Amino acid sequence: MSKEVAIVGVGQTAFTRACGVTIKELCFEAFKEALEDCNLEPKDIDESIICSAPEYDKQRSPAGAINEYLGLNPKPTFYAESICSSSTTGIRVAYGLIKSGLSSVVAVIGFQKMSELSSREVQERMGRGSDIMWESPFGLFMPAGYALFARNHMKTYGTTEEQLAKVKVKSSKYAFLNPKAIYQREVTLEDVLNSRVIASPLKMYDCCANADGASCVIVASAEKAKKITDTPIWIAGIGSASDALSIAKKTNLTGLTCTVEAARQAYAMAKVEPKDIDVAEVHDCFTIAEIMAYENLGFCKPGEGGKLIEEGQTYIDGKIPVNIDGGLLGKGHPIGATGGSQVRTIVQQLRGEAGKLQVKGAEIGLVHNVGGVGLYANVLILRR
């Protein structure tokens, strides 16, 4: 296994509806927690990468504002963006900076303050997430994009609305035990099935909630990591891929091709197979997205994702525990912070620090973070 780049520190704020603080203050909290997690001081950080989806920012070029507030000047800083997968894109860039020798310790800080905008402004931006020339003029928006996948998955494989709903039931169970999650209430199958329709067949509880929050992941070279901590978590595999932005031009409408490709790269680099993964965080922005992720990451065959959740195989004691922190559906989805939060969960699992949510003996973990409707995908394989 490659032991060249490691994660040494992680932190995140609580994910909330409206945080009541600035983006700088949000990032400060996550950064401070990550520094304390590995006993580093700001002066030990060589470089910072700030990640968010810019359409939600009021501040132009947030990297500069945040780097200043964290007291990191004159250290280099810049912005990394791939919408919902921005912070794992930041980790990918950090990996490159460290392997090239340009930096030894890099802080990847992801954030989003979605309450910065009025719901009307959010609604306006929502309409521009698809191809603005040929698809936005019809009123396409994110849940409708995933709904088109959901309907096609149901038609092709016989996946049911109950199976989709079971993903949310699982998420709510673990979010209830995660103090940083937005939802602190368990929901039943009936709650999900009876929630109002957003874009058929997806209902309100099939969709994750917009949120405010920040995350921080501190990445270090092998040499530094061994000095900083006794429990470095190694980035054993890292894969990244893209697919068409246009919904009609996706390679496949039953799964996310970018996930398949990013996972192939990550498994090959880490020299492991899907069956070797002990715990996974997958990008469940919608219930259908988690079911497709099971299949596209190789946890089951194409078309068997519905059955996998039905059998309870992705619960904490199942064959492949998935999103044992509530996932996006349970924690909320502050776009730029989400990938870093997923990584934090897996790092805690591999260190054995996940408390009530600990998957026993977890040694190899996977993070799957998607941007847009299957537009960008990053897959990381982490090892103790």
Added chain:
Amino acid sequence: MGFERFGKVSYVSETKVKDFVNYLEQGKIMGTQCRICKKIYFPPQMDCNNCYSKDSMVWREIVNEWTLITYTTAHFAPTGFEDDIPYILAIAESPEGIRLFARLSKDVSEDQLKPGMKLKLVPVRLPNDKISYEFKPIGG
């Protein structure tokens, strides 16, 4: 200028394919094709991303037969579409192997839809001198 007439809410005005709107006005649904590598584009574009030949693209009428793949009824909408709720969004495929995303005609309801059903694409005039296209069931 010119392309801003396409769609209920438009975000693009200048493009090399603005003639698409004029063709649509005449009832023609036009795609483009590269004269060199023969790749067909719909929606149209004037740059060939297959062979990258210069000035190789020509307008051509598309084969207007579509098979419904998937659809969703939106009960929620981005800014500018609130009055349309509920509306049906669909993806369909043509015999030329083109997949297209568009709205379904307002006079069709979700329970009338079945993946695999045949559709055609028709120009549709909208208020404020705007124009678009939508899927309509054949015979419907």
